[in-house]
Amino acid sequence: xxxxxxxxxxxxxxxxxxxxxxxxxxxxxxxxxxxxxxxxxxxxxxxxxxxxxxxxxxxxxxxxxxxxxxxxxxxxxxxxxxxxxxxxxxxxxxxxxxxxxxxxxxxxxxxxxxxxxxxxxxxxxxxxxxxxxxxxxxxxxxxxxxxxxxxxxxxxxxxxxxxxxxxxxx
Numbered sequence: 001x002x003x004x005x006x007x008x009x010x011x012x013x014x015x016x017x018x019x020x021x022x023x024x025x026x027x028x029x030x031x032x033x034x035x036x037x038x039x040x041x042x043x044x045x046x047x048x049x050x051x052x053x054x055x056x057x058x059x060x061x062x063x064x065x066x067x068x069x070x071x072x073x074x075x076x077x078x079x080x081x082x083x084x085x086x087x088x089x090x091x092x093x094x095x096x097x098x099x100x101x102x103x104x105x106x107x108x109x110x111x112x113x114x115x116x117x118x119x120x121x122x123x124x125x126x127x128x129x130x131x132x133x134x135x136x137x138x139x140x141x142x143x144x145x146x147x148x149x150x151x152x153x154x155x156x157x158x159x160x161x162x163x164x165x166x167x168x169x170x
Contacts, residue, residue, distance in 0.1 A: 020105045029085050038158075082101070086100070098126035099125060099126065101123050105121070106119075115140035119136050119159045136159040137155035
C-alpha cells in the first residue's frame with residue numbers, strides 16, 4: 001500500500017495512486033452520505049482484501065442514519081455500519097480510536113487482470129485495516145459489467161467531482 005497521497009506497486013503488479021481525504025470532524029460522514037445518496041446506482045462497495053472482494057451493487061437507494069459515530073447504510077434486506085465520527089460507546093478511548101476511520105483516500109489503479117484500471121474510495125480504521133472499498137463507474141465496463149472495446153472516460157465524472165471536493169490538494 002502506498003503512503004499518503006502517494007503511489008505504490010501492489011503484489012499483483014498493479015500500481016495504485018492514493019489521494020487522501022482529511023478524516024477530521026464529520027468530513028467522512030458527509031462524503032459517504034453524498035456517495036450513498038447521490039451515486040448509489042453507479043457504485044459497488046464492500047471490503048477488498050487478498051483472496052476476497054465483495055463488490056455489492058445497490059438495487060434501490062439505501063437509507064442512511066447516524067448513531068454514536070456510526071453511519072448505517074441500510075438497503076432493507078441487509079445493512080452495514082461504518083464508524084466515521086466520534087464514538088463514545090466504546091469501553092475505552094483507545095478502542096474508539098481503533099474503530100473510527102483513521103484514513104480515507106480516493107484511489108486509481110493502473111493495470112489489472114480484468115480491466116486496465118479502476119477508480120474508487122477506500123477507508124481504513126485505526127489499526128490500518130480496510131473497512132470498505134467503494135468502486136465508481138469504470139470507463140472500461142458498461143452498466144452490465146461487460147468489457148468495452150474503447151473506454152468511456154465520462155463515466156469517471158462522479159469520482160473526479162468527489163475527489164476534487166474532498167481529497168487533500170496534492
